[in-house]
Amino acid sequence: MSNVEQPRPGEVELKVGFPGHYETRKFQVPEGDAPPWDANTKFTVVGSDEPRVDGVMKASGRAKYSYDVTFKGILYGMILRSPVARGKLTGLELDEARSMPGVAAVLALKELGNKVRFVGDEIAAVAAPTLDQCRDAIEKIRATYESEAHNVDFLSAEDGPLVDDSGEYTEPWAEDSGMEKALAESKVQLTGTYRTEVQTHSSLETHGAVAKWNGADLELWASTQATFGVRGEIAQAMQAAKVKCDSVTLHAEFVGGGFGSKFSGGAETRAVALLAHATQTPVKLMLDRFEEHTCTGNRPASLMHIRAGLSADGILTAWDWRSFGGCGHNGGGGGVAMPNHFLNTAKKRTTHKDIATDTDPARPMRAPGHPQGFFGAELFLDELAAKAGIDPLELRRKNDQQPIRQAQYTLGSETFGWQAGRNPKPGSPMPGDDARYLRGVGMATARWGTLGSHGGRTPHAALCRIHQDGGVETRNGAQDIGVGNKTMMAILTAEELGIPVANVKAVMGHTSDPSGPASGGSTTTPSIAPAVRLAAYQAKLELGKLAAKHLDISEDKITWAGGKIGADGKWLTFAEACKLIGPNPIEARGQRFPNYKGEPIENGVCGVQFAEVLVDTWTGLVKVTRMLALQDCGVVIAKKTAESQVLGAMIQGISYALYEQRLMDKRSGRMLNGDFLRYKVIGSIDMPPMQAILQTVFNGHSNTSAAGLGEPPSVAAPAAIANAVFNAIGVAVRHLPITPDKVLRALNQRGGN
Amino acid sequence: MDKKPKTHADLLPKGLCPAFLWKHLLTHSINDPVYDDRKWPGDGYYWCAKTCTCIGPDDEHVHPSACLQSRSCYDGQKIPEA
Numbered sequence: 001m002s003n004v005e006q007p008r009p010g011e012v013e014l015k016v017g018f019p020g021h022y023e024t025r026k027f028q029v030p031e032g033d034a035p036p037w038d039a040n041t042k043f044t045v046v047g048s049d050e051p052r053v054d055g056v057m058k059a060s061g062r063a064k065y066s067y068d069v070t071f072k073g074i075l076y077g078m079i080l081r082s083p084v085a086r087g088k089l090t091g092l093e094l095d096e097a098r099s100m101p102g103v104a105a106v107l108a109l110k111e112l113g114n115k116v117r118f119v120g121d122e123i124a125a126v127a128a129p130t131l132d133q134c135r136d137a138i139e140k141i142r143a144t145y146e147s148e149a150h151n152v153d154f155l156s157a158e159d160g161p162l163v164d165d166s167g168e169y170t171e172p173w174a175e176d177s178g179m180e181k182a183l184a185e186s187k188v189q190l191t192g193t194y195r196t197e198v199q200t201h202s203s204l205e206t207h208g209a210v211a212k213w214n215g216a217d218l219e220l221w222a223s224t225q226a227t228f229g230v231r232g233e234i235a236q237a238m239q240a241a242k243v244k245c246d247s248v249t250l251h252a253e254f255v256g257g258g259f260g261s262k263f264s265g266g267a268e269t270r271a272v273a274l275l276a277h278a279t280q281t282p283v284k285l286m287l288d289r290f291e292e293h294t295c296t297g298n299r300p301a302s303l304m305h306i307r308a309g310l311s312a313d314g315i316l317t318a319w320d321w322r323s324f325g326g327c328g329h330n331g332g333g334g335g336v337a338m339p340n341h342f343l344n345t346a347k348k349r350t351t352h353k354d355i356a357t358d359t360d361p362a363r364p365m366r367a368p369g370h371p372q373g374f375f376g377a378e379l380f381l382d383e384l385a386a387k388a389g390i391d392p393l394e395l396r397r398k399n400d401q402q403p404i405r406q407a408q409y410t411l412g413s414e415t416f417g418w419q420a421g422r423n424p425k426p427g428s429p430m431p432g433d434d435a436r437y438l439r440g441v442g443m444a445t446a447r448w449g450t451l452g453s454h455g456g457r458t459p460h461a462a463l464c465r466i467h468q469d470g471g472v473e474t475r476n477g478a479q480d481i482g483v484g485n486k487t488m489m490a491i492l493t494a495e496e497l498g499i500p501v502a503n504v505k506a507v508m509g510h511t512s513d514p515s516g517p518a519s520g521g522s523t524t525t526p527s528i529a530p531a532v533r534l535a536a537y538q539a540k541l542e543l544g545k546l547a548a549k550h551l552d553i554s555e556d557k558i559t560w561a562g563g564k565i566g567a568d569g570k571w572l573t574f575a576e577a578c579k580l581i582g583p584n585p586i587e588a589r590g591q592r593f594p595n596y597k598g599e600p601i602e603n604g605v606c607g608v609q610f611a612e613v614l615v616d617t618w619t620g621l622v623k624v625t626r627m628l629a630l631q632d633c634g635v636v637i638a639k640k641t642a643e644s645q646v647l648g649a650m651i652q653g654i655s656y657a658l659y660e661q662r663l664m665d666k667r668s669g670r671m672l673n674g675d676f677l678r679y680k681v682i683g684s685i686d687m688p689p690m691q692a693i694l695q696t697v698f699n700g701h702s703n704t705s706a707a708g709l710g711e712p713p714s715v716a717a718p719a720a721i722a723n724a725v726f727n728a729i730g731v732a733v734r735h736l737p738i739t740p741d742k743v744l745r746a747l748n749q750r751g752g753n
Numbered sequence: 754m755d756k757k758p759k760t761h762a763d764l765l766p767k768g769l770c771p772a773f774l775w776k777h778l779l780t781h782s783i784n785d786p787v788y789d790d791r792k793w794p795g796d797g798y799y800w801c802a803k804t805c806t807c808i809g810p811d812d813e814h815v816h817p818s819a820c821l822q823s824r825s826c827y828d829g830q831k832i833p834e835a
Contacts (some may be wrong), residue, residue: 083755269805453785
C-alpha cells in the first residue's frame with residue numbers, strides 16, 4: 001500500500017545497476033516527469049509473463065495487415081521493372097496498355113533518358129481490377145533500353161578488394177610504423193580475411209500499401225516501420241496534387257515485419273498514391289516475393305581483413321582492420337561494425353570502403369553492419385586465442401571492461417556448460433559421439449549503443465484515457481512491427497494504474513495519435529515507454545482527485561492499493577472510481593522527456609550468446625544443437641515478447657550463419673534465387689532448443705529504464721555459431737554462410753575425412 | 754578522460770534539402786554517438802521524399818554531399834550569399 005508517489009524533479013538519487021552490481025547515482029529528472037523507477041521499485045506486472053495482447057488476434061487471423069485491407073471496387077496495382085542491370089530508358093509506350101480492358105491507369109515512373117540502375121528498377125505502374133489484368137497490361141507496355149556493361153559482384157569491381165584463390169585479401173597494408181611496432185612487440189600475431197554474403201530482409205508481409213483518396217485527403221494503409229516518416233514523405237511526393245502533410249493519414253496497426261527495410265515508403269507507396277489519385281478509386285499495391293527479394297534492400301556483403309597482436313598475458317595490443325562493403329548502385333550502406341569493447345588499450349587502426357555494384361541498394365537491416373562485423377572479429381579472436389593457447393572466453397574476460405558482460409560471461413558459461421561442452425581436441429569426436437560427427441561449442445558478444453530519445457522538436461508522446469465504464473486506452477501513433485510494443489504499453493499502463501493488463505486496450509499505428517519514432521535502431525520501446533508511463537501516471541492523478549473529492553479526503557492522502565483507491569478506511573474500487581468520471585474520459589498526454597543528465601550504467605545494451613553445433617563430416621552439414629542468449633535490455637517490461645525478440649534474433653542468426661545468400665547471375669544481373677524455394681531461410685526443423693536469459697538493468701536514463709531489443713540479440717549469433725564450428729572441426733570457416741561445400745573444403749584442408 | 758564522441762548530427766552538412774531522408778532522422782537518433790570513423794551520418798542509405806527512392810528528381814543519387822542548394826532539385830531555403 002502506498003501513496004501516489006509525487007514527482008521529484010531536479011537532482012534525484014536512483015539505485016541503478018543489475019543483480020550483484022547495484023550503486024546509487026545522481027540523475028537530473030525533468031520537471032513534469034513521473035517519479036523514475038529504480039532497483040527499489042516493487043513491480044506487479046512489469047517483467048511478468050503476460051501474454052502478447054494481440055496474440056489471439058494474430059493467431060486467429062483477425063489481425064488486419066495492410067495486405068488484408070480492401071474496399072468494394074478496389075483496384076490492384078503492379079509495377080513494370082527493368083530487365084536491364086545498367087543503362088538508360090530510351091523508349092516507353094504506354095497507350096496499348098492503357099487501352100486494355102479494365103485498365104484504369106498506367107503511369108510512367110521514369111522519364112525517357114533516365115538511368116536504369118539494376119534489374120528490378122521501377123519503370124511504370126498500372127492499376128486494374130484484378131492482378132491478372134495488371135499482368136496483361138504490364139506485358140503491353142513497350143519499354144526499350146540502352147544497355148551498358150554491368151557488374152553485380154563487388155569482388156569483381158574495379159575498386160573492389162583483390163582476393164586470391166583461397167579467399168585471402170592480397171593488398172599490402174598501408175605503412176604505419178606505430179602499428180608495425182605494436183604488432184612486432186606482441187607475443188602472438190594473426191592475420192585473416194573474413195567474408196559475408198548478401199542477406200535479404202525476407203519480411204513475411206511484403207512492402208506495399210493501400211491508398212484511398214477522400215477529396216483532397218489521402219488515407220494510406222502501409223506496411224511500414226515509420227508511420228510518421230512515411231506520412232511526411234508521401235505528402236512531399238504528392239505535392240503536385242497539392243497534398244499537405246495534414247491531409248495524409250497513415251495506418252499501420254499490424255505490420256508483418258520490416259527488419260529495417262521499411263523506413264521509406266518506397267517507389268511502391270508513391271506509385272499506389274499516384275494510381276489512386278489518377279483513378280479516384282482505392283488501389284492496393286503489394287509487392288510479390290521476387291520483388292521483395294530484389295527491390296527492397298538487403299544486408300550487404302562484406303569483406304574484412306584483420307591482423308592483431310596479443311600480449312603474453314592475453315591482452316590485445318594491436319588491432320589493424322580494413323573492411324569493404326559490397327553495396328548496391330548507390331555505393332553506400334555497407335559499413336561494418338566491430339567489437340570495440342575489446343580494444344581498450346590496443347593500438348588501433350580501421351579503414352572501410354563501400355563498393356558499388358549494379359544491384360538493389362543496401363538498406364538498414366537488423367543491427368546494420370554488426371552481424372557481419374562481429375562474425376569476422378569474433379571468429380578472428382577465437383583463432384587468435386587458439387594460436388595463443390588461451391580459452392576464448394577467458395580472452396574476452398581479460399579484454400572486456402564492461403561489468404554487465406562480465407556478469408553474462410559467468411552466468412552464461414555456468415548455464416551453458418562451457419567447459420564441459422568445449423571440444424578439447426577440435427577435429428576429433430567428443431567422447432561418446434559417433435566418429436562421423438564433430439561437436440563444438442562457441443560464444444560471442446554483442447553491444448548496441450542507444451537508449452532511445454525524446455523525439456527532438458516534437459517529443460514522442462502517448463495518450464491514456466480512462467473511461468467511465470472502467471475501460472482504459474493507451475495510444476501512440478508509431479507502429480508495432482510485430483515485436484510486442486502494444487503489450488509493453490498495456491503492461492506499463494496496468495502497472496501504473498494497478499489494474500489487470502486485460503483491462504487495458506493498447507492501440508498503435510495511426511498517425512492521428514501522438515507522435516512516435518520509426519521502429520529502428522532499437523529505439524521504439526525506450527523512446528515510447530517513458531511517455532506511456534507518464535500518461536498513465538497523470539491520468540491516475542486525475543482519477544485520484546475525483547476519488548478524493550467523492551470520499552471527502554485530501555488529495556495528498558489518496559492511496560492506491562490492491563486495485564482500490566482511497567484512505568482512512570474509505571475506499572473505492574477502480575471501477576467505482578471510474579464511475580465518477582462522466583461521459584468524457586480522463587485523457588492525459590504524457591511526453592517523452594530527454595534522457596536524464598547523469599551517468600547511466602551503460603549507454604546501450606550488452607549481450608553474450610553461446611552455441612553448440614554438430615558437424616556431419618560426411619555431408620558437411622552443420623546442425624545447431626542448442627543456443628543460449630544472455631541479454632541486457634534495461635528493465636524487462638513484457639517478458640514474453642522480450643524473450644520472443646531474443647529467440648527470433650537467434651533464429652535469424654542461425655539462418656544468416658548457415659543458409660541465407662543472395663545468388664546473382666553475373667551475365668543478366670538478375671537474382672537467381674528470389675523466392676523462398678531457392679533462397680534458403682531457416683525452417684522449424686533446423687531450430688535447436690534455445691534459451692534466453694534476460695538481464696534487467698536499471699540504467700537510470702528515463703522514468704522506466706527501458707531499453708530496446710530489436711538489434712542487440714541479432715549481433716552475436718552468427719559469430720557464436722562460426723566459433724562453435726571452429727571448435728568442432730578445428731578449422732575456421734571464414735566465409736558465411738557456412739554451407740556444406742565450405743565445411744568439406746575446411747575438413748580437407750585439415751587433412752581429415 | 755575520454756573525448757566526447759562525435760554524433761551523427763556532427764556529420765551532417767548544413768543546408769541539406771528538406772526532402773533528404775535517412776533512418777536516424779526518423780528514429781530521432783541523430784544525436785547518438787558514432788563509434789567509427791565514417792565520413793557521413795547514419796547507415797549510408799539515404800532517400801528523397803519527392804521520389805521515395807535513393808534517386809532524386811534529377812535522376813542522380815541522394816547523398817548528404819549532394820543534396821545541397823547547388824542541386825537543381827533542391828527544395829530548401831537557400832542560404833543567402835554573403
